[in-house]
Amino acid sequence: MQMPDPTRPLKIGTRGSKLALAQAHETRDRLSAAHGLPAEAFEIVVIKTTGDRITDRPLKEIGGKGLFTREIEDALISGGIDIAVHSMKDMPTIQPDGLVIDCLLPREDVRDAFVSPTAQAIADLPAGAIVGTSSLRRRAQLAHRRPDLHLVEFRGNVQTRLKKLDDGVATATFLAMAGLSRLGMLHLARGPIDPAEMLPAVAQGAIGVERRVEDELAAALLAAIHHDPTGHRIAAERAFLARLDGSCQTPIAGLAEIREETLLLRGEILRPDGSAAISGYREGSLHDGPAMGSDLAQELLGRAGAGFFDHL
Numbered sequence: 525m526q527m528p529d530p531t532r533p534l535k536i537g538t539r540g541s542k543l544a545l546a547q548a549h550e551t552r553d554r555l556s557a558a559h560g561l562p563a564e565a566f567e568i569v570v571i572k573t574t575g576d577r578i579t580d581r582p583l584k585e586i587g588g589k590g591l592f593t594r595e596i597e598d599a600l601i602s603g604g605i606d607i608a609v610h611s612m613k614d615m616p617t618i619q620p621d622g623l624v625i626d627c628l629l630p631r632e633d634v635r636d637a638f639v640s641p642t643a644q645a646i647a648d649l650p651a652g653a654i655v656g657t658s659s660l661r662r663r664a665q666l667a668h669r670r671p672d673l674h675l676v677e678f679r680g681n682v683q684t685r686l687k688k689l690d691d692g693v694a695t696a697t698f699l700a701m702a703g704l705s706r707l708g709m710l711h712l713a714r715g716p717i718d719p720a721e722m723l724p725a726v727a728q729g730a731i732g733v734e735r736r737v738e739d740e741l742a743a744a745l746l747a748a749i750h751h752d753p754t755g756h757r758i759a760a761e762r763a764f765l766a767r768l769d770g771s772c773q774t775p776i777a778g779l780a781e782i783r784e785e786t787l788l789l790r791g792e793i794l795r796p797d798g799s800a801a802i803s804g805y806r807e808g809s810l811h812d813g814p815a816m817g818s819d820l821a822q823e824l825l826g827r828a829g830a831g832f833f834d835h836l
């Protein structure tokens with residue numbers, strides 16, 4: 525196989541948060557191990573996105589898709605970087621012309637973690653307890669199960685949110701187990717939440733690597749670290765999301781799993797205020813993910829009827 529030019533390192537674009545950097549390092553280490561390349565063959569390039577710049581407003585107010593990805597994709601298109609590492613959970617379902625994500629790393633824990641200095645689990649929270657989250661999905665899921673809780677907006681990276689808990693702004697919050705694990709902070713989780721109780725976000729725990737479609741060197745390098753089972757699961761979940769036209773404004777959850785060569789997909793949509801939730805299920809062969817995802821989305825949309833998402 526063609527090897528990277530030793531005088532020109534492969535530029536890996538990423539956001540600058542600790543979690544994003546940990547993911548970029550994992551990608552570099554996997555590439556380095558798969559191809560026997562030294563650390564000098566790679567350069568990590570930190571790119572600031574709109575979502576990173578605006579930290580004082582709820583994400584849904586800033587609006588638009590790709591708040592955490594647009595600037596990185598621009599750098600990829602213009603050749604400033606060669607590959608880009610993303611949390612697939614934050615990725616729009618359609619990539620810009622000329623870019624493709626066909627490399628998924630082995631998926632981490634998909635579950636949400638319950639984080640609180642005082643309570644052991646959701647059931648322990650007293651009526652009226654304040655819970656912080658910036659995720660519309662987690663907010664709607666929690667409001668659905670525990671309408672007595674008081675939900676507040678909790679923006680910022682993992683460190684910022686933990687600081688807010690310390691400062692007593694809220695009694696509890698939720699974070700992805702995957703993020704805590706990659707940050708070496710799993711001890712902060714009181715415990716994982718069973719997906720049957722709180723279905724995770726589409727693609728939670730999955731890292732994807734984006735490249736230019738015509739970049740054959742990047743394609744060959746990345747093919748060696750692609751994890752096929754994760755690819756099938758993410759394809760199903762993202763097809764579900766795509767058919768729902770999921771934006772950051774819509775509470776949607778989805779999880780595909782593989783059991784004995786069968787792909788199992790669960791999906792859920794909720795009213796933003798948690799006053800209703802509709803869920804469904806499909807199963808099929810490993811390559812059926814895209815069809816299963818859009819078919820399940822179609823069913824849920826039909827059951828929901830017009831205006832389902834409008835309630836606030």
Ligand SMILES: NCc1[nH]cc(CCC(=O)O)c1CC(=O)O
Nearest residue numbers: 611613699700702703728729730
């Ligand atoms: N929206 C921010 C974000 N994007 C990816 C992760 C965690 C890592 C992952 O799910 O892969 C997080 C933080 C969180 O939800 O706690």
